Every structure is written in structure tokens, then in C-alpha cells.
Amino acid sequence: MSRVSIIGAGYVGLVTGVCLAEKGHDVLCVEMDPSKLETIRSGRTPFHEAGLPELLQRHSGGRFTATASVDEAVHASDMTMIAVGTPFDGSAIDLSFVLRACDEVGSAIKGAGRYHVVVVKSTVVPGTTVGPVRERLEAASGLHAGKDFGLGANPEFLTEGRAVDDFLHPDRIVIGGIDERTLRVLAELYAGFAGVPVIRTNPSTAEMIKYASNSLLATMISFSNEIADLCSAVGGIDALDVMRGVHASAYLTVRDGAGGAVQAPIASFLEAGCGFGGSCLPKDVSALVAHGSARGLDMAMLRQVLAINRARPAHVIARLERGLRGLSGKHVAVLGLAFKPDTDDVRESPAFPIIRDLVDAGARVTAHDPIANPVAQRALDGVAIEYADALADAVRDVDAVVIVTRWKQFEALPALLKQRPNPPLVFDGRRMLDRGAVARYDGIGL
Ligand code: NAD
Numbered sequence: 001m002s003r004v005s006i007i008g009a010g011y012v013g014l015v016t017g018v019c020l021a022e023k024g025h026d027v028l029c030v031e032m033d034p035s036k037l038e039t040i041r042s043g044r045t046p047f048h049e050a051g052l053p054e055l056l057q058r059h060s061g062g063r064f065t066a067t068a069s070v071d072e073a074v075h076a077s078d079m080t081m082i083a084v085g086t087p088f089d090g091s092a093i094d095l096s097f098v099l100r101a102c103d104e105v106g107s108a109i110k111g112a113g114r115y116h117v118v119v120v121k122s123t124v125v126p127g128t129t130v131g132p133v134r135e136r137l138e139a140a141s142g143l144h145a146g147k148d149f150g151l152g153a154n155p156e157f158l159t160e161g162r163a164v165d166d167f168l169h170p171d172r173i174v175i176g177g178i179d180e181r182t183l184r185v186l187a188e189l190y191a192g193f194a195g196v197p198v199i200r201t202n203p204s205t206a207e208m209i210k211y212a213s214n215s216l217l218a219t220m221i222s223f224s225n226e227i228a229d230l231c232s233a234v235g236g237i238d239a240l241d242v243m244r245g246v247h248a249s250a251y252l253t254v255r256d257g258a259g260g261a262v263q264a265p266i267a268s269f270l271e272a273g274c275g276f277g278g279s280c281l282p283k284d285v286s287a288l289v290a291h292g293s294a295r296g297l298d299m300a301m302l303r304q305v306l307a308i309n310r311a312r313p314a315h316v317i318a319r320l321e322r323g324l325r326g327l328s329g330k331h332v333a334v335l336g337l338a339f340k341p342d343t344d345d346v347r348e349s350p351a352f353p354i355i356r357d358l359v360d361a362g363a364r365v366t367a368h369d370p371i372a373n374p375v376a377q378r379a380l381d382g383v384a385i386e387y388a389d390a391l392a393d394a395v396r397d398v399d400a401v402v403i404v405t406r407w408k409q410f411e412a413l414p415a416l417l418k419q420r421p422n423p424p425l426v427f428d429g430r431r432m433l434d435r436g437a438v439a440r441y442d443g444i445g446l
Contacts, residue, residue, distance in 0.1 A: 001025055002189050005073035005080045007101045009040055009066060011163065011279070011345070012121060012156050013083035015052060019167040021059035023192045028073040029066045040066045048344040048371055051164035070101075074108035074116065079185060081154070082133075083121040085279075086287075092294070093125050093287040099136050106140025109149055117150035117185045120203070123210050123284055125291040129153040129203035130178060150182035153203035155210035160278065161342030174199045176206025214284045215302055220269040221276045222308040228272030228445030229315060239272050239445025240431055246270060272445040274404050274429040275312030277339035277348040282309070313353035316402065316429055316444075317361070323425045323442050324400055328362035333398045333424075335391070335413075336405025337369035337376035344372040346379050350429075351404040355385060368394035370409050392416055398424045406430040414438050 002025045006013045009031035017029040031037040039046045043060045045053050056064070067073055074080055082105070084097035098120065109116045118137055120129045129152070134145050145151040153176040158166040173190050175198065177183035183200055190198065199209065228239035247253060247267045254262050276282065285302050292299040317327075324330050339349040346352070351367070358365050365385040369376060373387050388394035391409060395401050395416060401424050403410055414437035417423055426433065428443035435441045 002079060002185075003077040004028070004189065005030060005070075005077040006121075007070065007073075007080060007082045007105065008084035008097075008122075009036060009046075010083065010085065011047060011049070011160060012158065013081075014040065014045065014056075015049065015158060015163045015167050016081065016083060016121065016156065018052065018055040018059055018064055019164060020189070021063040022055055022168065025063065025189070026077070027059075027064050028076055029064070030068065030070050030073045031066060032068065034068070037066055037068055048342075049160070049163050050342060055164060070104040071108045071111070074105060075112055077116075079117040079119060079189065080105050080109075081119045081121045083156075086122045086124055086283075088283040088286045088290075092290045093128075093283075095124065095128065095132060098122055098124060098128070099132060102133055102136035103140045106137040106143075109137075110141040110143065115149060117152065117182055119151075119186065120153045120207075121156055123155060123214075123280070124153070124207055125287055126204045126208040126211065128207060129176070134178075146179050150177065150179065150185055151203070152177040152182045152186055153206040154186060155206055157210070157213065160345050161340055170196055172197050172199060174201070174206045174209050176201050176203035178203060211284055211288045214281055215288060215305070217266075217269050218276055218281045218285045218309070219301070219305050220266070221273070221281075222305040224270045224272045225275065225312060225444075226308055231445050232319075242445075243270055243272075272431065273312075273406075274316055274350040274354070274444070275309045277350045279345060279347040282306070282348045313350055313357060316354055316404075316427065317357045319442060320358075320400055320402060320425075320427055321361070323427065323440075327358060329364075330399040331364045331366070331397060332358055333388075333394045333401045334358070334365055334367045335369075335394065335401060335403045335410055336407055336430075337367055338372040338405055338407075341405055341407045344369075344375050346372055346376045349376075349404075351376075352380065354402065354404060355380065356383060359383060359385065366394050366398065369405070370407050395424065400425040400427060402427045402429055403432060404429050406432050 004025055005028045006017045007030045009029040017027045021027045036046045043057050082101045084101050087094045143149055155174055173196055175186040231237040231239040252264050252267045289299045289302050321327050334355055337346055337351045355365055366388050367385055368388045417438055423439035425440045426438045431443050
């Protein structure tokens with residue numbers, strides 16, 4: 001059993017904290033946002049994540065505690081994980097939250113008077129842990145990494161929407177340490193994850209593994225979108241059929257001896273759509289491109305991955321404009337505001353530029369998401385649109401419906417539109433509906 005403190009109780013910090021408590025560790029989460037802290041302390045979760053409320057309630061006040069004090073948390077633990085945000089500031093990764101946390105943790109370990117391990121869980125560009133993080137911790141503590149305290153990187157691979165399950169059943173655990181002692185402490189923390197491959201390496205390699213993983217996923221998405229647009233431009237080709245043929249490759253579909261076939265989950269990133277969003281892929285690929293360019297390396301391919309992604313909303317708008325013969329005065333329902341299903345995270349959601357462009361073109365917009373309406377409404381403050389709590393209300397009297405997020409609930413759409421005398425155009429931005437299921441259907445890659 002380890003005693004762990006975690007700085008930052010956001011998606012990663014809170015999920016990590018309650019899941020480590022579930023695994024038998026004692027956890028103290030430090031959160032600087034008073035309202036978030038209050039919510040967590042009262043046993044509620046500040047964001048939607050399946051399974052998290054149950055785990056929080058089970059461990060809150062027991063093996064899991066939340067506090068505002070870094071000192072208190074560090075002194076009551078043997079290891080501190082930094083899980084604060086690392087946004088992209090437009091030209092480089094913004095490490096200000098990480099470095100501020102280092103200052104606080106550094107001055108806390110100074111007074112602790114015993115060996116402590118500091119681990120960066122936030123996604124940071126390669127070289128950060130052994131560079132600026134080490135410098136700030138040493139300056140604030142007056143101690144030496146590797147001698148007086150341990151230092152490592154332990155990137156997180158959980159996916160929002162299934163974060164608890166991902167954390168408790170990871171596909172890999174990546175631990176990077178500056179020395180054997182740090183690696184030993186980290187390995188002990190994850191000892192309860194039997195059978196999971198553990199990659200033991202140095203901190204910079206661990207950091208790079210995270211970026212390479214996210215960049216590969218983003219690349220596959222932009223690749224699929226480019227192919228899909230060519231299918232549409234050529235005509236007579238459905239990108240869905242094309243990808244079905246691509247997926248059948250033995251590289252992507254494993255056949256067992258009994259004639260069964262299992263598609264590699266990565267194939268889901270070979271589906272065309274409205275583009276990637278969220279708090280990770282756009283900012284991480286941007287940060288890596290900037291990191292390369294600061295070192296004189298033009299990351300030409302990843303630059304294009306981002307450029308293709310930025311152009312997705314305009315592609316959706318152009319297709320709607322063509323289908324509706326102009327957008328001015330048209331009523332459009334935008335379905336799906338979260339950047340992906342099963343979360344209420346709207347950060348970098350492709351729905352937002354689509355909504356803004358529709359409003360700019362003079363369309364009337366009704367937006368609907370099964371759970372993200374309130375968060376989206378705050379994020380889109382000042383944008384004049386209507387929100388519908390129910391799917392049926394969102395699609396009432398509209399000229400077009402555009403599906404931006406693949407929520408399972410939207411499968412009910414064909415039944416809702418069935419009896420309409422003037423059926424709306426359905427633009428399926430995720431290709432989730434059967435194309436014959438509605439009277440007027442169009443979609444990405446058609
Ligand atoms: P988040 O914004 O949801 O959470 C960060 C939290 O840290 C916030 O609640 C903030 O108030 C708190 N915080 C910041 N500085 C603090 C300090 N000094 N003391 C106490 N609290 C502090 O961010 P997130 O989505 O959890 O991401 C955290 C990191 O994990 C990022 O680097 C991100 O790239 C990475 N990551 C995120 C995901 C994901 O799906 N969200 C997945 C893998 C990795």
C-alpha cells in the first residue's frame with residue numbers, strides 16, 4: 001500500500017485518485033478550485049464519468065481525501081503525482097500550472113525531512129520532467145533529485161467516457177524514472193495491476209510515448225477524413241465501404257482458427273467524421289509540432305494532420321449549404337455538443353465552430369446533447385442559439401439535422417422523423433445511421 005498525493009483533481013487527477021484508493025492505496029487529492037473541492041468533498045463528482053460517483057462515495061473520507069493544502073498532502077504521503085492541466089498557448093505548451101505545482105511541492109518536500117518521489121502525470125513535452133520540472137523542484141526544495149528525492153514521469157492513457165474502466169484495466173503502464181529507486185516506488189504503486197505490461201524507461205521516453213500515441217490516433221483520423229472527402233469528390237464511392245475493405249486487412253483484423261474475426265480497436269480511428277476535439281489530441285499534437293519546431297525540426301506531417309482537422313467544420317458547413325441551397329433563414333438542429341459520446345467535456349468540440357459558422361451564415365440553430373447542454377451553454381455564452389433538452393424537441397420543424405457526436409441516443413432519429421410530411425435533410429457527420437433509414441440522407445464520405 002502506498003500513500004499518494006495528487007495535485008489537481010480534474011479528469012485525470014480525480015479518476016487516478018479514486019481508482020488508486022479502490023486499489024488499496026491511501027490518496028490525498030489537492031484541488032485549488034474551491035467550488036470543485038467542495039463538490040468532491042461532499043461526495044459528488046464535478047464532471048460526468050461513468051462509475052466515478054460510486055467509487056468516490058465508496059472511498060471518500062476513507063482511503064480518499066480531498067484538500068486545498070499541498071503541504072498537508074505531501075507531508076501525509078510518500079509520493080506526489082502532478083496531474084494539472086497543460087494547455088497549448090497558441091505557440092507552445094503552457095507549463096505554468098505544472099511549474100507552479102513544482103514550486104508548491106518543492107517547498108513542501110523541503111520541510112518533510114524524508115525521501116519523497118515526485119511524478120509528473122500531466123502530459124508534458126519530452127524533456128520537461130528532467131528539465132524545467134527538476135529545476136523548479138530543486139530550486140524550491142534546496143534538495144537534489146536522485147539523491148534526496150525521486151523524480152519520474154507516468155503519463156496517463158485513459159479516455160474520457162470510460163476513464164474509470166480504462167484506469168482500472170489499462171492496456172499498459174508507462175513509468176519513467178531518473179533512477180532505479182524512483183522506478184521501484186512507481187512499480188510498487190502499480191503492483192496490483194497483474195498482467196498489465198509495464199514499460200520501464202527514463203522520463204523523457206515516457207513523455208514521448210504519450211505524444212507518439214496521441215499523434216498516431218490523430219493522424220489516423222485526419223487520414224480517414226482526407227480519404228472520405230476524396231470519395232465524396234469523385235462520386236459513386238462510399239467511404240464506409242472503402243474503410244470496410246481497409247479494415248479487413250490482416251493488419252487490422254485478426255482471424256482466429258475457428259473462422260472468427262476480431263477487428264483491432266484502432267480501426268475505430270479509421271472512421272471519417274467531423275474531426276477530432278477534446279482536451280488532448282488537438283493540444284498535444286500542436287504542442288509536439290511546436291516542440292519540434294523549437295528544435296529546428298519541421299513536423300510537416302503532424303502540421304497537416306492539424307490543418308486537415310481545422311478544415312472539418314468548414315467541410316460540414318459546405319455540405320449543408322449545398323444540401324439546403326443556402327443557409328440563411330434555415331433552421332438546423334446540431335446534435336452532439338460533447339467532443340465524444342459518454343462525456344460532458346466540450347473542450348475543443350467540433351460542434352462549436354459548426355454552430356458559430358451556421359449562426360454567421362444566418363441559420364437558426366437548435367442544439368442538443370444528452371448530457372452536455374449546460375456545460376456547452378456556458379462555453380457558448382453570447383452565441384444566439386436555442387437548446388433542447390430532448391432529441392424530439394431539437395428536431396421539431398427543422399430544415400436539417402447535423403449529427404456531430406456519435407451518441408447512441410441519436411439512433412432514435414429515424415423513428416422520430418418517420419412520419420414527417422417534409423422530412424429534414426439529415427447530415428450524418430459520424431456515419432452512424434443506416435443511409436436508407438431516413439428520407440433525405442447525406443453524410444461524410446458519401
Ligand atoms: P483538468 O483541467 O480537468 O484538471 C486539472 C485540475 O488541476 C483543475 O481542477 C485545476 O483546478 C487543478 N489545479 C491546477 N493547478 C493546481 C495546483 N497548483 N494545485 C491544486 N490544483 C491545481 O485537466 P485534465 O483533463 O485532468 O488533464 C490533466 C493532465 O492530464 C493534462 O496534462 C492532460 O493533457 C493530461 N491527460 C488528460 C486526459 C483526459 O482525457 N482529460 C487523458 C490523459 C492525459
